Amino acid sequence: MELELRHLRIVCAVADAGSITKAAAALGLAQPALTAQLQRIERLLGGPVFERDRAGIRPTPLGDLVLTRARLLLPALSGLREEAVRFSNSGDRAGATPASLTVGSASGPVLGRLLHHLTTVYPGLRVSTQVSWSSEELAAMVADGRIDYTVVGVCGDAPPPVQSGLTWRVLGTDPVFVMLAADHPLADAPAVGLADLATAQWGATPGDGCFAQCFAAACARAGFTPRTLYETDVISCIDLVESGDAVVLCQPMFREIPGVVAVPIAGVPLKWRHLIGWHPDGPAAGLSDQVVTLATAAYADAIARSARYTNWLAGNPRYGVQPGLPAV
Template sequence: MQLELRHLQAVCRIAEAGSLGAAARRLGVSQPALSAQLRRIERVTGGELFVRGRGGVQPTALGQFVLAKARRVLSEMEALGAEARAHAAGTPLRLGCILLVLLDGLLAETDRSMSGQEITVDLEDSVTALARMLGAGRYDAIVYGEVNDHEVPLPEGAVARTLIPKEPFCIRLSAGHPLAGLECIGLADLAGESWMTLVEDDDGGPEALVAACAKAGFVPSLRYRITDRKMHYDLIAAGRAVSLSQPTAPAVAGTVMRPLAGAPVTGRIRLAWNRSAVSAGQAELLYRAAARAYVAGVGNHAFHKDWWDAHPEVHPLVD
């Protein structure tokens, strides 16, 4: 028997999972089948690759050597596939996104910085679905958000890079609201309001809002969940709802944006890509395009521009 890529992948999955059972589940095979495969691999390599114990498996010295070589080979193969795909004529880069404020600017930036590379863009309401479709090969890269401490699990083979590590969510309310004249609003002062819930319900946002309101002493009335931007803004302008918002959201007639005291809800924006489909160069171009798109909206509201200038540690790398 000669070693093949699937054998190297199996060895890496066993090491990452820490047990044959967990590795078998990740690989979609039975544990006996994986054990038999490992024995065949060990016959080729000339010795045991893992020491089995009550706490799982640990690589032997030989196993460490094989793992280092396997990871290098698999990384090179992934890079080969991504770079070949990048050079293939007529192969579009498939980008999946949730409805982030920077999306409009991102499309313009990718057209400018990745000219000659066709990019298709689809919107999803679910971050979980977005990550799942990245793993299934439906998307080559995704741009998504996470709220507070929530982390979106990514599929194997995906690499993530944080674009914006922290942004304080603010509140959008009617320009005629009694609190509209304040420079900063306490969350407890919004206890009696009807809330526009966040469009994504699996990025940690709803839980973060409910938890923050609980600390402020009330349970929010989550009345509306509307994806249409115009209807969303019209309801707020009419005084029928308030909504959490990214601080880079544009100004809208009839509404105002105000920071929340203590920044009880924060978000971050991340870019993830499939290593076998997106080259390192393409990933860098995507990152910089998204960074420029975000920074372009920083000045939409003076309060966020002040916060941004005071927190250089959250600034992305831009040209």
């Protein structure tokens, strides 16, 4: 195995975070996986890059050397990639529709409808996708010029992914609902209090950022500590609910299926904002107004699929579509 740019990014992330745990969270990796990668990097470099003690980690002399070089190389190569992408598209007329567009997403309900609207409005446009549960990874892809736009979600009022130079707009804000089996005693309730589910096992689809901590804090305010929070894919979440093994935190526009319902949580203790981001100097930046408009329409389409959420919004107008607001 040879030293790669991703290895240098890992070393920088660990140094910036000051601990393996924080770096793993920032990179969207499990801590054991990051530890194993760091060990492989140190074997490639011929010695330890970090010293570890109770206070955290700090670079060794070798680590200082690697970090110095990495902090020069990574921005230079990122800039080169962006310049190359812009150069390859420089023959296009300013404001003209590009020949292709790549859209990233960590927000399932919006992507499908956005693709539909893009290909309907721009029938000659070649649209490709890049999906990741990590909004930070998708933001890095936009910054590097690998994708043109990305739709991501952030917990509550959390800021957009920490990637400098990107423009972010809000599509809307949703409450977090809870997915229950149709025969659950609370399935027909207009809303469910977190405390009503204090003894339940919990599930959710994976996500980075502060969502797990915000969930734990909301449960603490409700007077209990959740037994567990399984993070797994959508199909497994539905299986857990159908079997009665867990209740699942979900987005309110979840398209209900037989045997499963999505119920509001009383008091809206958890929120989720949908954002779209792009690089203002990217080759497809000239379409930003149109793409934001189409992404907003896609989000509205996702809401319209759920009669229960649509009815809930009638009494809670602060949520739902919030087109074009700058994300801070």
